[in-house]
Amino acid sequence: MKTFLSMKSVLIIMSLSAVILVTSCSEEKTTNPTPTPTPSLYDRVGGTTMVQDPSNPGMMIEKGRLTLRSVVDSSIFVIAADSRMAKYFPVLFAELGAGSTTGLSRLSKNFTDFMCFATGSKTYSYSGLNMKAAHDPAQNSRIPMKINASDFDAFVGDIGIGLAKNGVNSENNAALVNDLVALLNTTKADIVQQ
Amino acid sequence: MSKVQQEPIKRKYLTVKRLLFIGSSFFLILITIMAVHIYQVTTPKSDGFVNSNLQLARIDFSGELSVKEQQSIESYVKSLPGIKSTFMNTSANVLVYTYILESVQILKNKKSNNESVSEAIVRKINESGIYNNTIRAERYMVNNTTAGSCPINGKQLSLYRKIGAMMHNILD
Numbered sequence: 001m002k003t004f005l006s007m008k009s010v011l012i013i014m015s016l017s018a019v020i021l022v023t024s025c026s027e028e029k030t031t032n033p034t035p036t037p038t039p040s041l042y043d044r045v046g047g048t049t050m051v052q053d054p055s056n057p058g059m060m061i062e063k064g065r066l067t068l069r070s071v072v073d074s075s076i077f078v079i080a081a082d083s084r085m086a087k088y089f090p091v092l093f094a095e096l097g098a099g100s101t102t103g104l105s106r107l108s109k110n111f112t113d114f115m116c117f118a119t120g121s122k123t124y125s126y127s128g129l130n131m132k133a134a135h136d137p138a139q140n141s142r143i144p145m146k147i148n149a150s151d152f153d154a155f156v157g158d159i160g161i162g163l164a165k166n167g168v169n170s171e172n173n174a175a176l177v178n179d180l181v182a183l184l185n186t187t188k189a190d191i192v193q194q
Numbered sequence: 195m196s197k198v199q200q201e202p203i204k205r206k207y208l209t210v211k212r213l214l215f216i217g218s219s220f221f222l223i224l225i226t227i228m229a230v231h232i233y234q235v236t237t238p239k240s241d242g243f244v245n246s247n248l249q250l251a252r253i254d255f256s257g258e259l260s261v262k263e264q265q266s267i268e269s270y271v272k273s274l275p276g277i278k279s280t281f282m283n284t285s286a287n288v289l290v291y292t293y294i295l296e297s298v299q300i301l302k303n304k305k306s307n308n309e310s311v312s313e314a315i316v317r318k319i320n321e322s323g324i325y326n327n328t329i330r331a332e333r334y335m336v337n338n339t340t341a342g343s344c345p346i347n348g349k350q351l352s353l354y355r356k357i358g359a360m361m362h363n364i365l366d
Contacts, residue, residue, distance in 0.1 A: 053244075055244045055245055056244060069244065073245075074281075076250075077250075077279070077281040077290050077292075078281060078283070080250060080252055080281075080290045081252065081281055081282070081283035081286065081288040081289070081290040082283060082286070082288075083286050083288065086334075086336075090336040093252075093334070093335075093336040094336050096249060096250050096251065096308070097251075097308065097309070097312075097335055097336065098308070099249075099295070099307060099308040099309075101246060101247055101248055101249055101250075102246070104248065104249075104250055105243040105244070105245060105246040105248065106243065108243070108244065108245070109243050109244070165281075
């Protein structure tokens with residue numbers, strides 16, 4: 001009788017264990033795991049992690065914005081030194097020559113805003129002219145002529161140099177470079193109007 | 195002349211005097227408003243912008259520079275007090291540099307402005323002896339006719355610019 005009872009107990013325990021095991025296994029099979037969201041380009045260049053802003057002592061800035069701002073500022077340098085580009089920025093150069101820096105800082109801010117927004121930032125938005133209007137001399141008096149395709153490609157190349165100046169190039173991060181270039185190329189149809 | 199005849203003349207004189215006073219006061223107020231406006235327009239605005247007082251200038255070289263000369267020129271300009279950063283376009287022999295006007299100490303005994311700083315840097319490069327005499331550094335300037343219609347953008351010697359510069363000299 002005692003042996004029978006102990007056998008019964010063992011059987012109950014085994015059945016319960018089997019039930020628990022099957023249930024737990026079946027739960028794993030039926031649960032849809034939450035897919036890991038694909039990081040946006042903005043996340044890949046630093047995202048929303050807050051860091052010290054080297055240009056604003058005591059202020060914090062999202063790492064993604066800081067990266068993009070650095071790339072934009074470096075690229076402005078490259079573009080300013082590119083004779084193919086200079087013809088599109090006479091107003092900016094004239095302002096600088098006359099001692100006004102407002103246009104330069106506004107260009108840096110607008111371009112950075114645009115890049116943040118286009119790469120997927122949820123913090124920053126772009127409130128400037130749309131790409132078509134911004135590059136149409138009839139709608140934007142700061143641009144003297146329509147842009148042609150080869151100059152647009154030269155511009156993208158200059159952004160590539162700006163990226164390289166910030167330590168990102170095709171050798172060490174081809175995926176990021178390609179994705180940023182692809183992003184810029186999505187604006188080509190609106191920017192090239194000649 | 196009788197006292198009765200003198201009275202209207204005196205009154206007329208007082209009216210003219212009053213009108214002149216009101217007119218000149220009004221004119222003075224207008225001039226002040228305009229001067230303040232020009233000062234505000236020609237002052238770099240911060241508005242949350244980063245590096246809002248950062249100046250950018252470009253120097254073009256008239257001949258081919260060797261890689262060593264390009265590096266020497268860039269290092270030389272970078273070493274000048276007040277220069278923030280530089281970039282040399284090696285294929286086009288073009289140098290771009292940035293600076294903050296207030297921190298540039300390139301001119302002695304002279305209040306700096308953008309034009310004088312740029313000219314001084316170009317002169318220093320040409321006198322540095324880094325390259326031979328056949329090559330000249332030139333400050334890049336845009337043609338005024340393509341520079342747009344905004345009064346602060348275009349002609350460097352416009353009345354607007356002169357008043358702005360004068361106001362900055364007085365108030366800064």
